[in-house]
């Protein structure tokens with residue numbers, strides 16, 4: 001065996017990608033409604049991002065974090081504006097590790113409250129914050145992680161005290177089944193955290209970079225989190241993570257407290273900068289595509305195989321009463337790439353740039369496939 005069996009791989013070899021079209025080695029095209037798990041938000045092989053990468057690749061790839069890195073500052077400004085200070089890592093899990101560390105350092109408190117069915121990554125603190133038994137299986141977890149019930153404010157009140165550094169949540173739980181946070185719940189959570197001088201960490205690794213229709217999902221919930229994490233789509237396919245914290249918390253991540261060899265390297269930052277520029281041109285009209293998506297998805301509710309359709313923006317979950325794994329495989333055979341999530345949910349994360357006609361074709365194939373079940 002050459003590779004660990006920790007992934008289940010479909011027997012398809014892709015050799016080419018362009019926006020929402022992936023081509024396999026036989027030359028067959030697939031409609032991508034997954035964005036490679038929420039990564040290609042501005043489309044695979046986006047020409048602006050490719051050009052930025054090529055330009056930087058000709059200059060240099062790596063620059064240790066011992067020297068000025070103007071590209072990091074550019075991306076930090078595009079990402080966090082004037083209210084956030086930014087740290088760059090290489091993945092979502094790493095961004096969350098930094099967030100957990102910062103919250104503990106800034107508050108001098110030990111505990112983190114996170115939620116049932118959350119997903120924050122596979123490194124040790126991120127995994128310990130993840131509220132899913134299946135992710136913890138066979139492994140001892142770190143101390144200092146408490147789990148409240150998602151969308152249930154009383155369960156938070158029961159755990160909250162002056163030992164809690166931060167409450168950490170996704171505003172739409174992605175891996176947990178595309179479950180949006182209730183806005184009332186979020187309002188109460190923010191007030192409660194404020195009362196206890198507890199920080200709010202919003203994990204926008206999956207919801208960020210335009211996925212829900214705004215650069216970050218928190219913009220639609222009417223509050224400014226103390227800490228935000230980003231990754232996945234931030235460099236449209238290059239490994240990156242970012243932790244944004246309100247400027248007042250910057251001194252807590254003082255010299256020597258944290259670091260990364262590759263974090264914020266110039267190649268990745270060039271891609272991130274171009275991705276954020278692309279996003280700025282896409283977001284002003286994305287609501288039209290979102291409306292088309294949800295008009296179509298509304299018709300899925302009539303199908304016998306469908307329990308519920310939910311989500312936000314270009315992030316949709318179709319809860320099924322038939323095994324989702326088989327649906328994903330059947331769709332692959334019909335050349336549509338979709339994802340599963342949580343408890344039997346079909347998850348759709350199409351590139352924001354997918355042509356409307358291609359989106360509708362993909363949705364028709366899914367609807368037909370579900371109708372036959």
Ligand SMILES: Cc1ncc(COP(=O)(O)O)c(C=O)c1O
Nearest residue numbers: 091092093119120121174205206
């Ligand atoms: C909300 C959320 N946080 C964190 C992660 C972990 O990101 P990564 O796989 O880049 O470590 C994911 C990945 O799916 C995610 O969806």
